[in-house]
Amino acid sequence: xxxxxxxxxNIYIIVLSLLGIIGCGVLLYSQSKIKVAPxxxxxxxxxxVWDDDLKELNTPMPRWWMWLFYxxxxxxxxxxxxxxxLGTYAGKLGWKSTGQYxxxxxxxxxxxxxxxxxxxxxxxxxxxxxPQALAIGQRLFLTYCAQCHGSDARGNKGFPNLTDRDWxxxxxxxxxxxxxxxxxxxxxxxxxxxLGSETDIENVAHYVLSLSxxxxxxxxxxxxxxxxxxxxxxxxxxxxxxxxLGAPNLTDKIWLYGGSADxxxxxxxxxxxxxxxxxxxxxxxxxxxxxxxxxxxxxNPQPAAK
Amino acid sequence: MSEPQVIQMYAAREQIYPxxxxxxxxxxxxxxxxxxxxxxxxxxxxxxxxxxxxxFDLTTRKFxxxxxxxxxxxxxxxxxxxxxxxxxxxxVTAIAGRVWCGFACPQTVYTEIFxxxxxxxxxxxxxxxxxxxxxxxxRKTAKKTTKHLAWGAIALWTGFTFVGYFTPIKELAHExxxxxxGPWEWFWVLFYxxxxxxxxxxxxxxxxxxxxxxxxxQSAMFDQDTLIVSYDAKRGEPRGALNKxxxxxxxxxxxxxxCSLCVQVCPTGIDIRxxxxxxxxxxxxxxxxxNSVMDKIKRPRxxxxxxxxxxxxxxxxxxxxxxRAMRPxxxxxxxxxxxxxxAVCSSLFLRTPLKLDVIRDRGSLGREVEDGMIENVxxxxxxxxxxxxxxxxxxxxxxxxxxxxxxxxVTVEPTETLAWPIRLRAPHGVGEKGSNKIGxxxxxxxxxxxxxxxxAVFFVPR
Numbered sequence: 036x037x038x039x040x041x042x043x044x045n046i047y048i049i050v051l052s053l054l055g056i057i058g059c060g061v062l063l064y065s066q067s068k069i070k071v072a073p074x075x076x077x078x079x080x081x082x083x084v085w086d087d088d089l090k091e092l093n094t095p096m097p098r099w100w101m102w103l104f105y106x107x108x109x110x111x112x113x114x115x116x117x118x119x120x121l122g123t124y125a126g127k128l129g130w131k132s133t134g135q136y137x138x139x140x141x142x143x144x145x146x147x148x149x150x151x152x153x154x155x156x157x158x159x160x161x162x163x164x165x166p167q168a169l170a171i172g173q174r175l176f177l178t179y180c181a182q183c184h185g186s187d188a189r190g191n192k193g194f195p196n197l198t199d200r201d202w203x204x205x206x207x208x209x210x211x212x213x214x215x216x217x218x219x220x221x222x223x224x225x226x227x228x229x230l231g232s233e234t235d236i237e238n239v240a241h242y243v244l245s246l247s248x249x250x251x252x253x254x255x256x257x258x259x260x261x262x263x264x265x266x267x268x269x270x271x272x273x274x275x276x277x278x279x280l281g282a283p284n285l286t287d288k289i290w291l292y293g294g295s296a297d298x299x300x301x302x303x304x305x306x307x308x309x310x311x312x313x314x315x316x317x318x319x320x321x322x323x324x325x326x327x328x329x330x331x332x333x334x335n336p337q338p339a340a341k
Numbered sequence: 342m343s344e345p346q347v348i349q350m351y352a353a354r355e356q357i358y359p360x361x362x363x364x365x366x367x368x369x370x371x372x373x374x375x376x377x378x379x380x381x382x383x384x385x386x387x388x389x390x391x392x393x394x395x396x397f398d399l400t401t402r403k404f405x406x407x408x409x410x411x412x413x414x415x416x417x418x419x420x421x422x423x424x425x426x427x428x429x430x431x432x433v434t435a436i437a438g439r440v441w442c443g444f445a446c447p448q449t450v451y452t453e454i455f456x457x458x459x460x461x462x463x464x465x466x467x468x469x470x471x472x473x474x475x476x477x478x479x480r481k482t483a484k485k486t487t488k489h490l491a492w493g494a495i496a497l498w499t500g501f502t503f504v505g506y507f508t509p510i511k512e513l514a515h516e517x518x519x520x521x522x523g524p525w526e527w528f529w530v531l532f533y534x535x536x537x538x539x540x541x542x543x544x545x546x547x548x549x550x551x552x553x554x555x556x557x558x559q560s561a562m563f564d565q566d567t568l569i570v571s572y573d574a575k576r577g578e579p580r581g582a583l584n585k586x587x588x589x590x591x592x593x594x595x596x597x598x599x600c601s602l603c604v605q606v607c608p609t610g611i612d613i614r615x616x617x618x619x620x621x622x623x624x625x626x627x628x629x630x631x632n633s634v635m636d637k638i639k640r641p642r643x644x645x646x647x648x649x650x651x652x653x654x655x656x657x658x659x660x661x662x663x664x665r666a667m668r669p670x671x672x673x674x675x676x677x678x679x680x681x682x683x684a685v686c687s688s689l690f691l692r693t694p695l696k697l698d699v700i701r702d703r704g705s706l707g708r709e710v711e712d713g714m715i716e717n718v719x720x721x722x723x724x725x726x727x728x729x730x731x732x733x734x735x736x737x738x739x740x741x742x743x744x745x746x747x748x749x750x751v752t753v754e755p756t757e758t759l760a761w762p763i764r765l766r767a768p769h770g771v772g773e774k775g776s777n778k779i780g781x782x783x784x785x786x787x788x789x790x791x792x793x794x795x796x797a798v799f800f801v802p803r
Binding site: 066067068069070071081082093095096097098099100101173174177181182183184185186187189190191192194 | 346347348349350351352353354547551702703704705708716718719720747760762763764
């Protein structure tokens with residue numbers, strides 16, 4: 036840990052960088068002219084002799100080339116003065132990659148902000164009737180939502196279908212916006228212990244199946260009905276669910292995790308825990324506004340948008 | 342004890358004052374100069390279908406070349422163009438040496454323009470040398486200032502034209518009046534201007550001698566049958582000045598009268614009579630100079646001429662030189678060049694201005710819906726690279742009963758990209774568990790030849 040807190044490595048880097056640059060300058064200066072012993076013949080060689088007779092021919096570079104080398108040294112020193120590079124020294128200009136990112140964000144906000152703000156001032160249903168807004172909404176959806184809900188918004192196991200009119204928390208435009216802004220955390224507690232034996236779980240599962248008119252064992256479902264009281268607190272007396280709690284309606288044939296008896300038993304036994312992340316802070320309200328209008332339009336097709 | 346000698350490892354440059362050469366090759370150089378520069382300065386001003394004919398739009402990454410719009414996905418054409426240029430260089434160099442350097446290279450061409458300006462303002466070679474030698478004077482300052490202003494004007498115009506290939510030049514011209522360039526436009530106009538001014542005004546032959554990589558590797562394409570600017574030593578030696586000829590006996594002397602005009606006209610400051618040197622850019626200014634002298638002393642032309650090593654050694658005539666040009670190296674270069682050119686042209690001609698990428702939804706492999714039917718979701722990335730709005734019909738194939746549930750027609754605006762989600766459904770029991778190969782095709786309603794077919798995978802859950 037002391038490696039990261041002591042000043043040693045900072046100084047080590049600074050010294051090494053500066054010595055390297057100065058070393059380049061010294062080398063350049065010392066090698067730009069050489070002295071040979073007096074009286075040596077002027078034969079156009081550098082005066083070096085190897086292996087008795089091997090001589091190095093002097094083909095001088097143009098002098099402006101040497102000045103280019105000096106310029107790179109000046110450039111390097113100026114760079115290290117202005118920008119971060121010397122150990123932890125932050126540079127005179129205070130440039131940071133995060134700062135640059137934030138500036139670009141600011142610029143994008145200035146470029147696109149007015150467009151989004153125009154929509155933000157409109158009612159969600161009005162936005163949903165605007166083809167341009169829907170095109171933007173679709174792009175946002177494909178970027179941020181399609182990973183879970185699918186490019187066609189029809190969802191997947193554990194991720195709700197957004198194109199039907201069945202909503203866990205409500206399908207009004209404002210509710211959709213709240214869901215996207217703040218996220219949701221849906222919890223179905225494990226009910227295995229509360230219901231009793233594995234047979235009880237199976238019976239309740241068959242009762243749940245019977246609610247939506249799916250194929251169910253009539254005897255098991257009658258037996259299960261007596262145990263359904265434990266579920267009513269959330270799913271309601273009639274099993275139609277409760278959008279305040281995000282408790283799904285059990286009387287339709289739409290199943291978030293699957294509608295087979297086995298899957299339903301698993302759901303009852305172990306419970307479910309599901310999260311829709313909050314996008315409010317990440318995307319900002321104006322983008323969420325357009326996105327909400329798009330999501331709402333999926334189950335409420337607008338005549339203008341075809 | 343004497344002082345040790347000091348050897349400089351970096352040499353100061355010796356200023357070269359090339360004398361103006363007139364003759365057949367100088368005329369050819371000016372023809373090349375006019376052709377290349379008319380193209381360079383003129384092309385960005387041409388219009389095509391209401392837009393700039395030649396525009397490389399880097400912000401939207403669309404490259405307009407007359408009727409063709411290239412996208413970054415067409416990068417291969419740029420690579421092909423560079424390969425063609427490279428082989429053209431190999432071929433020309435193998436046959437006739439560094440004629441590109443001497444006649445068409447921008448470095449030569451701009452240097453020629455800048456030297457012309459210099460001649461008009463400061464006078465001939467001797468006048469220029471005299472001017473540089475004398476101390477500061479009003480006349481010298483005036484001449485030098487005028488020259489640099491004229492150079493600067495040409496350079497700025499060049500920089501402006503260069504940027505005009507990347508940002509619409511007519512808008513740019515409008516911005517000139519108010520100097521209302523964007524930061525990058527400013528940078529590139531000034532940078533390219535400075536490069537022109539510096540390279541053509543100051544660096545000149547230094548670019549060819551020390552900076553240009555082509556100059557160095559072109560010698561690898563040379564052989565003994567390559568045409569090079571050469572001095573016919575058999576005819577020329579021993580040299581003798583004209584005024585001493587009578588005394589030493591004209592008959593014993595060669596044709597070279599040692600007038601040194603060939604050295605004075607050389608833009609790289611070499612003496613061609615020493616044979617082929619790496620500095621020689623093959624501009625043939627010395628040929629023009631020597632021919633004019635031979636005309637004056639009434640001797641046959643061609644003491645310095647385009648010839649080959651073999652021809653000089655064996656006294657080949659031009660017919661024999663031409664026959665020897667058809668050697669394996671040249672034929673191979675020609676064959677490869679022709680092959681690549683034909684391939685690129687036909688691929689460019691046959692190319693469909695429509696691209697399709699099929700992107701599977703990664704979140705869900707395949708979903709089971711009612712009656713055990715399987716649904717897969719894809720996103721079609723449709724790139725309409727034509728300049729017309731297009732409506733395409735989407736069709737799918739590869740599995741029996743595979744149907745498209747989403748709309749089967751999609752409209753894409755000109756040169757736009759559209760992300761279009763589609764949903765495919767296969768009946769229960771069709772296909773293998775796991776991946777099944779299918780195809781997704783787009784066909785333009787207006788033009789059935791506008792058609793692409795992409796491979797995709799349909800996933801049936803296990």
